[in-house]
Amino acid sequence: MAQDIKLFPVYIGTDTGIIKGINLKDNNVENIVGQIHNKSINILKLFWANKQKNKILVIYKDGYLYTYDELSKNIKNIGNLNPHNKELISINRHEKFYIVCSVHDIEIWTKEFVKIANITFKNISCISQSHQPNNLFAIGGKENDLKIYNIKYLTMKEPNLIPIFEAKNLPNDNLDVRIPVWVTGIEFITSFKIAICTAFRQIRIYDYNRPTFDKSNRTLRSRPLISIEIPGANSFSTLKYMHIHHKHLLIGGDNEGGLAIIELKEESLHGRGTPIKIPSNNIDKISLLKVGKMINHKFIANKKYVHYANGSLRFITSIKATLINDENEKQIKDNKNLLMLSLDRYLRISDINNIGTPIHQIFLKSIPTCILIR
Template identity: 25%
Template sequence: MASPARWSHVWVGAETGALKGVNLQRKQATNYTSAGSLSRAQGICALCWGDAAESEVLVGCLDGAVKRFSTEKGKFTETRLCPGGQGPFCGLAVHGSSALITCVESGLLKVWCEDDAENLELQAGAGLCRMRQDPARPQRVATGGRDNGLKVWDLQRPGEPLFRAKNVRNDWLNLHVPIWDRDLQFLPGSDKIVTCTGHHQVRLYDPSSPQRRPVLETTFGEHPLTALSLAPGADSVVVGSARGDLAVIDLRQGRLLRCLKGIAGGVRGLQCHPSRPLVASCGLDRFLRIHRLGDQRPRHKVYLKSRLNCLLLSSRQDWEAPAAPSPAADRDGDEDGDEDAADADADALWAAMEPVPLPAPPGRRPAKRKSPGP
């Protein structure tokens, strides 16, 4: 019998090292990390699927370990240490049937094969913030970071990058424009790559064009953009900021389509559903939220108790199906219906109270009442 973990729509990783599966029909989260092994030294900083069937989740931790979690069994089945470099994982991917791709903040990108003697290493430059794999061509990855511009690498020819982005021209004071790519993603069906920066810019690059500078650039807000995800259709992109802003940007004209409301903390994890107009976000306010791209207010909202670093959506679960059977594990989330009912009861209680007149300020005499005229 399959584990209740198989019914989770979203997986989230927390600073405390907890891996939680969230069932959106039940507004319920289950912690699959034992309480005794929770530690900030093992905080989760990267998640990815271990296979195409989405039966395994790969979990990258701060201590350099990559854990394999089986959604069929509902437990961790393997732990592999991936030493080398410094800083947390800024990217995690699977190459082929067994190879694992890791990338850390110091710039070391490594492909881990079953035979350790054949491991591939390349240096992508210090200050990396993100590494992502091209879904259509798994041998290609892109990297970007602080003072480390966008690069595209072919793991079969790792000597030099296939594409190295060129910085935009100097500003109107003829000063160098700083580089700070925080997140990036490949556009399906083309060579184009979209990035968001710590200087609130969204840029679109086309490696197939002669120019290495962005072919489109726009800005959003005044705070660093921290996460990015392509909407279904790849005509727009959803970006999140360090202040908690969430916006949909049109990639054809570079204009703001709409802002999504309800977030109270910096966004760290962001992912759009591959086929439905839904986007999931999480971050410092400890909530997982699901927005429909056409609506401003969240459709689902689940409190998860810990500050959240990353998330992973299941594309195989039917998000509109009736609620799945209740898992036997302890619940770790709050239901929106209970919160709404409590708010309604509190409003009714305050409305039933009689208003109390405020006392006159000290030093001021009460006004004399005028006597009625004759």
């Protein structure tokens, strides 16, 4: 019986409600969990349900939660976080709560599936949760700039959370035209630094511990420390931070398969400064590439340069950076890897030192929506 148990290093959730296990040794894809709920319902998130990493928590877009035991193959429905059938964007997990994000509000639910808070917004596009500490989460959207909340301030006496930080937009441009806002990706970097990407090919970094206090609503507000508009990029759809070999990298994926790779200096992450635009001494290098053959490059201001390339990668839906833990795949285990999901139904895995040439390119048949790594 034990020989029949397969523990895959990578699991993929799909838009058809199927969970796929990826065997990297032979690039084999297996359907681990079939249509346990409804084949037309996307899988929003996959989490490990226990510390042993042999039970998977599956969250569907209609709010239903299931657990799947890899050892016993048992599937169990544990509850519903969306009884009113709202259009969900994401569901994040806290030690004590579930953070349910829809297009127009945030709901906080207990692990016993009791709703204890509701915060109303307009046009939410994305949500992100801090890992250390995991009590912080941030939201943003179309004309809804970055806001950060601390869930530990949520009490029964104060069910309406107040943001601990709100982003302040950049000043009007040289024609006195307001800068539009559309946050499409959020990534926590350090204890007090957070980055966003936008639909207007911008990447910004904020320090949410800066002492700029708005007395009217008890909220910290500040403009970005770094604001970059990437030449040649398209609308960004996702953002990932990596720290490897003493390098600090921000990697943004756009909706045409472009990857903007920004290498930051140490002082830009730990120091404090004034809002800046390119050229900036806080940025070592900016690269823009697509998975494919590099065909051209040129230099921009202050010896920063941008790579342009053609490639086959389409709209990037998710980026993960990790050491893949697979006993059978030594050459991947020893290197930092970038895993990318896209709408062309491919999982691509690249070494961070050579992102443009994937070492694994696996066709999944279904559109991938989320990824879980052992």
